[in-house]
Amino acid sequence: MHFAEGAIDFDALRTIDPDFYISAYHLSDRKMEVWGKDMVTAQTLRAALSSPFIYSPCSVGGVECIEGAVLRPLNFDLLLSDDEDPFGRHSDIDNVIVLDIPRSEKLIQLPRNLYDAWVRSIMVPLGQAARNELELFQLKNANTRNGNPPRKILVPDLTASISDDYWPKVIDWSSSNMHFLFDVGYAAVVQLCNDMARSRICPRDREEASIWVIRLNKALGPSCIA
Numbered sequence: 001m002h003f004a005e006g007a008i009d010f011d012a013l014r015t016i017d018p019d020f021y022i023s024a025y026h027l028s029d030r031k032m033e034v035w036g037k038d039m040v041t042a043q044t045l046r047a048a049l050s051s052p053f054i055y056s057p058c059s060v061g062g063v064e065c066i067e068g069a070v071l072r073p074l075n076f077d078l079l080l081s082d083d084e085d086p087f088g089r090h091s092d093i094d095n096v097i098v099l100d101i102p103r104s105e106k107l108i109q110l111p112r113n114l115y116d117a118w119v120r121s122i123m124v125p126l127g128q129a130a131r132n133e134l135e136l137f138q139l140k141n142a143n144t145r146n147g148n149p150p151r152k153i154l155v156p157d158l159t160a161s162i163s164d165d166y167w168p169k170v171i172d173w174s175s176s177n178m179h180f181l182f183d184v185g186y187a188a189v190v191q192l193c194n195d196m197a198r199s200r201i202c203p204r205d206r207e208e209a210s211i212w213v214i215r216l217n218k219a220l221g222p223s224c225i226a
Contacts, residue, residue, distance in 0.1 A: 004042040014038050019090070022048035023068030023075050027057060032068055034078065053122065073130035074098065076137040079151070097192070098134060098155045099185075102127035106159070109168045119171050156192040158185050 013020070020037040024047040035044045047058040047065035057064040068075060078090055107124045111117035134155065142150045161184055162170060169177060 024065035
């Protein structure tokens with residue numbers, strides 16, 4: 001991520017309306033560090049993306065860090081915590097949409113070459129760890145709301161439209177595959193908005209959900225993922 005400063009306007013990032021977080025794991029303190037948008041810098045971003053076997057650990061404030069997603073791919077601690085605040089930093093959130101859960105069983109393919117085998121050795125356990133973390137969050141969520149209804153957790157299948165014959169190439173590091181997955185993800189998110197409009201799971205009414213879809217199309221265009 002040596003190009004982070006040239007690719008990202010970190011000052012503008014701090015002014016966006018939605019909350020935004022990245023995480024890294026402290027190797028010395030043995031704890032997870034979560035940075036909000038006000039604390040995201042080129043260095044904390046590098047730490048949050050310092051995946052073992054790809055990048056070396058990154059030092060932040062004199063502490064060596066690795067990518068937080070290696071240990072907690074979804075990191076629900078901001079929503080549900082075992083600390084003094086059992087509901088986490090965002091206890092007011094009632095609906096949770098979880099994106100980007102790869103199907104680990106689909107990623108188990110006969111490697112086409114040594115590089116493909118190396119990438120799968122990273123992605124397969126990471127995908128399964130994310131699914132395990134989601135299941136644990138669902139169990140905790142159902143039992144720690146102090147009498148309040150559990151949060152609604154929606155997990156759209158972003159890869160449902162990918163054909164079986166394409167799965168051997170789904171984690172290829174190529175521009176064509178990136179654009180293909182952008183289109184797949186965009187279509188899945190638009191479908192999710194349409195489904196919510198019909199079922200009224202999350203939006204207050206159908207008109208609100210329709211506005212979501214319109215905004216997605218205007219903001220993202222036909223070849224982007226939400």
